[in-house]
Amino acid sequence: MTITRFKKIVYILAIALSVIYLVWRVGFTIPWHTSLFALIFALLLVAVNSCPT
Amino acid sequence: MSNLTAFILIFFRLLARKNQVHLQVPALTTAQPLPAVDLIIVTHNEDVDLLRKTVNAATFIDYPDKRKLNVVIADDLNRPEVRALARQYHVQYIGMEGNQHAKSGNINHALEHLSAPLFAIFDTDMIPFTGFLTDTVPLFQQNRQLRAEAAAKHQPPVKQLGFVQTPQSFYNADIFQFNLFSEKIVPNEQDFFSRDVNVLNGSNETALFTGSNALFSRAAVDAVGGFPTNTLTEDFQLGSEINMAGYTSLATSKPQSSGITPIDLKGVIKQRKRWARGVIRSCRNLHIFINPKLSFKNRLILINSYLYWWSFLRRIIYMIAPILYALFKVQVVNANFWILMIIWAPGYFLLHYVLKDTSDSIRNERWGEIQETFFAPYLFLPVILETLGIRAKKFKVTDKHVTFSLIDKLYIIPYFLFWLVTLIAIIKFNYGKFGSEILIGSVITFWLLMHFINLSFCLFIAMGRPVYRKTERFSRQVNGQLWVKNGWQPLTTLDTSEGGLSFSLTNPTDLHPGQTLRLRLTPPQSAPIALTGELMRVSDADTKPVYSLQVQLPDRENEDRYLHLIYNGFNDALPQQQDTWVTPFDELYTNVMMRLEKWERQLSRLTRF
Numbered sequence: 001m002t003i004t005r006f007k008k009i010v011y012i013l014a015i016a017l018s019v020i021y022l023v024w025r026v027g028f029t030i031p032w033h034t035s036l037f038a039l040i041f042a043l044l045l046v047a048v049n050s051c052p053t
Numbered sequence: 054m055s056n057l058t059a060f061i062l063i064f065f066r067l068l069a070r071k072n073q074v075h076l077q078v079p080a081l082t083t084a085q086p087l088p089a090v091d092l093i094i095v096t097h098n099e100d101v102d103l104l105r106k107t108v109n110a111a112t113f114i115d116y117p118d119k120r121k122l123n124v125v126i127a128d129d130l131n132r133p134e135v136r137a138l139a140r141q142y143h144v145q146y147i148g149m150e151g152n153q154h155a156k157s158g159n160i161n162h163a164l165e166h167l168s169a170p171l172f173a174i175f176d177t178d179m180i181p182f183t184g185f186l187t188d189t190v191p192l193f194q195q196n197r198q199l200r201a202e203a204a205a206k207h208q209p210p211v212k213q214l215g216f217v218q219t220p221q222s223f224y225n226a227d228i229f230q231f232n233l234f235s236e237k238i239v240p241n242e243q244d245f246f247s248r249d250v251n252v253l254n255g256s257n258e259t260a261l262f263t264g265s266n267a268l269f270s271r272a273a274v275d276a277v278g279g280f281p282t283n284t285l286t287e288d289f290q291l292g293s294e295i296n297m298a299g300y301t302s303l304a305t306s307k308p309q310s311s312g313i314t315p316i317d318l319k320g321v322i323k324q325r326k327r328w329a330r331g332v333i334r335s336c337r338n339l340h341i342f343i344n345p346k347l348s349f350k351n352r353l354i355l356i357n358s359y360l361y362w363w364s365f366l367r368r369i370i371y372m373i374a375p376i377l378y379a380l381f382k383v384q385v386v387n388a389n390f391w392i393l394m395i396i397w398a399p400g401y402f403l404l405h406y407v408l409k410d411t412s413d414s415i416r417n418e419r420w421g422e423i424q425e426t427f428f429a430p431y432l433f434l435p436v437i438l439e440t441l442g443i444r445a446k447k448f449k450v451t452d453k454h455v456t457f458s459l460i461d462k463l464y465i466i467p468y469f470l471f472w473l474v475t476l477i478a479i480i481k482f483n484y485g486k487f488g489s490e491i492l493i494g495s496v497i498t499f500w501l502l503m504h505f506i507n508l509s510f511c512l513f514i515a516m517g518r519p520v521y522r523k524t525e526r527f528s529r530q531v532n533g534q535l536w537v538k539n540g541w542q543p544l545t546t547l548d549t550s551e552g553g554l555s556f557s558l559t560n561p562t563d564l565h566p567g568q569t570l571r572l573r574l575t576p577p578q579s580a581p582i583a584l585t586g587e588l589m590r591v592s593d594a595d596t597k598p599v600y601s602l603q604v605q606l607p608d609r610e611n612e613d614r615y616l617h618l619i620y621n622g623f624n625d626a627l628p629q630q631q632d633t634w635v636t637p638f639d640e641l642y643t644n645v646m647m648r649l650e651k652w653e654r655q656l657s658r659l660t661r662f
Contacts, residue, residue, distance in 0.1 A: 014407045017400030024396050031387040038377075042385035045374050048367035 064353070076255060076303060079191045081117065088193065089121045089169040090186060090268070095159055096128050099177040101138055103313075108142050109613050110180045110620055115187055122186070127163035141609075156264075157280035157287040164279060169271065176265040178313045180224075180620045185309040189217040189268040192303055212258070215273035215300030216292070219266045220247040222308035222623060225525045228316045229424060232514045234647055235640055241314065242424055255304030259351045261358070262292030262302070266310040273300045283338060286331025293339050293355060297346040308623050318464040318515060322431045326445070329362045329432050333439040362436050368422075368429040372508075375500040376474055379482035390493045426507040427514055430467035465515035472508040475501055506641065513644045524551040527619050533574035533581075537562055546574065547599060549619050553589065555601045564588055564600060572602070574618065582614045583607055 031042055081087070092111055096104055104126070111124045124144040128135045129152035139146035147166050152158040160174065171193060175181060196214035203211045221243055226236040233239070247263065254260045264286075274280070277294040281287050292302060315321050341347065341355040377383040408418060435445070479501045482494060491498075528548045534541035535558065543559040556572075564570070566588050574582040586602040593599070606612040 010403065011407055014400065014403040018404050021396050021400045025386075029386050029388045031384055034384070038383045038385055041370075041374070041377065041383070042387075044370055045385050048363075048370050 076252070076305060078188050078305060079195055081187060081191050082194050082198075085194050085197065087116075087118050087121050088171050088190065089123070090116070090190070091123045091125055091167045091169040091172040092175065092181075093125045093127050093160065093163055093167075093172055094175045094177065095156055095163075096126060096135060096177045097156070097159070098130060101132075101134050104135065104177050105138060106616055106620055107175060107177055107180050108138060108144060109616050110182070111175070112142055112144065113183050113617050113621065114181055114185055115183045116190075121169075123167075123169060125163060125167065127159050129159040129162070154282035155287075157282045161279040161282075164271075164274070171268055172271055172274075173268045174265060175310065176312065179265040179310045180312065181266065181310040182308070182621050184307075185219065185266070186268075188219065188305055188307060188309050192217050192305075193268070193270065196301075212299060212301045213273065214270060214303065215295040215298075216260075216262060216267050216269040216302050218251065218255070218260050218262055218292075218302065218304045219268075219309040220251070220304070220306060221263055221266070222247070222311050223314040224311040224527065224620070224623075225313055225316065227314045228318070228321050228514060229420075229427075231316050231520075232516070232518050233510065233640060234518070234643055239420060242420075243314070251304040252306050254354050255302065257350045257354065258301035258303065259296045259348075259354055260292070260302040260304035261354075262288045262295075264288035265312070270300070273298065276300070281335075281338070284331050284335045285327050286335050289332055289358070290335035290338060293335070293341075293351075296351055297339075297344070311620065311623065316520070318461050318517070322428070322464065325428055325432060326435050329365075329435050330439040330445055332358060332362055333436060334444075362432070364425055365429040366433040366436060368425045369433050371500070372426070372429075372471060372475070372504050375497045375504070376478045378497055379478035379501060380474070390496065393496065422503075423507050423510045426504070427468075427511045430471070431464075461517070465512065468508055468511040468515050472505070472512055475505045475508060479505060509641060510644075513648070516648070526550040527622075529618060529622075531574050531576045531618065533572055536571040536573075541573070544572070549615075551604075551616070551619065553586070553601060553603045555599050557597050557599050561598050564591060566590055570600075570602060574615075576614075576618050579617070580614060582611050582618065584611060584615065 026046055030046060031038060034042070092114070094104070094107055094111065108124065108126065114122060116122045124142075125147055126135060126139045126144060127147050127149075129149045131148040131150050136146050136148065147163045149159065149162045152162070154161070164172070171190065173181075173185070173189075193214055196211070200211045200213065203209065223241050223243070225231075227241045227243070229242050230236045230239055251260050251263065265288075273295045274291070276298045277291070281290045281294065284290050296302060315324060336355065336359045339355065341352060341359060344352075347355065374385055377385060405418065438445075479498065482501070483491060483498060486494060526548050527550065529546055531546045531549075533544050533546065533556070535544045535556075536542075542562065544556045545559070546554050546556045548555055568588045570586055570588055572584050572586070574584070576582070584604055584606050586604045588600060589603050590601040591598050592601070604615070606615055
């Protein structure tokens, strides 16, 4: 089975969008000004990436 | 991290498609001398009855020159009854005492007494099929020929084949299949690794060794100094060491043996903990991140196996995060709903579409999540501890005997607590909210609901289900005859087990339960089997009566042939692929109904008095 052009674009798009999401997630969504507990948990959550697979 | 493992899998699937890799096993060639094979059955303290089935099956394996196949029992407890079993079946016995290194110690000791260029490893409970050698040896012959050709033409050398792994397959339903009433719908959970992931690894010529039913080049194992003794998962480490020593490894996709998988909670979880700790430890031993001997793709494969064990901690964090917000207003993600929708949603759903598109039918994501949730409470700590170098006390071999005890019931506690808290979170979070408030909170509710469904499944799995049958039933259609009055009547068997079989007659006659019957089975390519038995039941299956018989075998020879008939071949009663028409929601419904019925019966029994 060969990969169609359409699929190739979809795959690349999927990966690109995930990367954009990750950048946004790391850069803009971490609640820095919160309790230490919440911050630690927030960082853990980012570390395991809030987008499950 | 989770994205990373997904990317790695996608990468290999695409690669496999592009290169059109489908491992073709050629036929045995007569152009080369047939290599001698030692088939080592490794035993520690398992039942002799269980070992007998494996030894018996090994003596039935096809090989053009049977003198070149040497079946060996390696017993590290020096048990007289095992020695007697070896004598009975005319196979070699290698006993030992004072084994310090578990399975590896046993195998290394046996290898000192053996010298064939190829050897196979079988666990006591892995019953080989007749085709095991014809599905593996030709790959070694082919490799040898390719190497000779390349050398003759002064081309760059072809790597030597180190081992061939055949897939793990199990003849009983696993804990997920059995406890969720879904033996006919979901394939065995381990199939995903064995028949999907490892075949992909094999397409890169770096398949992993999974502990049993593999054929090794003796030279490759000697080159890495035998089986490793510094880990709990010698299999995983040995396979990688062989690859690093410059040998290739392949994985075939057709099951050539069948084993038992534990179905009691304690057994399943203990086995998984051992694997988790073992793989983490082996990854440290192998220095998978920095080892210069690893090729790029091989490194990816190993990192993927390593990260897999971290997915359980990830699952725990995922489950806790929305609960924290819903119950305690602890916000761990600082985001506006609409921005989240714009940035997160498209990527998320597209990625899942791609994963679905590239994965095959053995396992879908939903089931993967349920299984992950199931193991998470018990695996996340061992993984962390092992990473920190805190080792567990000595591990025992997974006990495959099904013994259900009270302790088994206690294993349900973490699932129940998580389930309860998630339920409370869902209710509390949505109670008294209206309109756009619910919409804004929908992301949290979505995750809570997902986890609630997964946890409900875990509760059902942990609740278990009573086991009625002592031995596993296999669907086997074999012709034979039944002695009626004064002549033989043709029959066909439907399914067989160690205790009994069912059959139908070409010309149905009047038989009554309690009658003693005499049968003769004539399986293809095997001597006939004579047996007698008491008729237990006559049932109508689509107007043609089906007779169920309790089997009695006259002597050892017939017993051996009968055992062979049962265990030679995949158990077709279990599915190999996911039934995509049955969604997890149907499953959930079935489970609720089945259990409600049970409770209703119990309740009506109670109220009768």
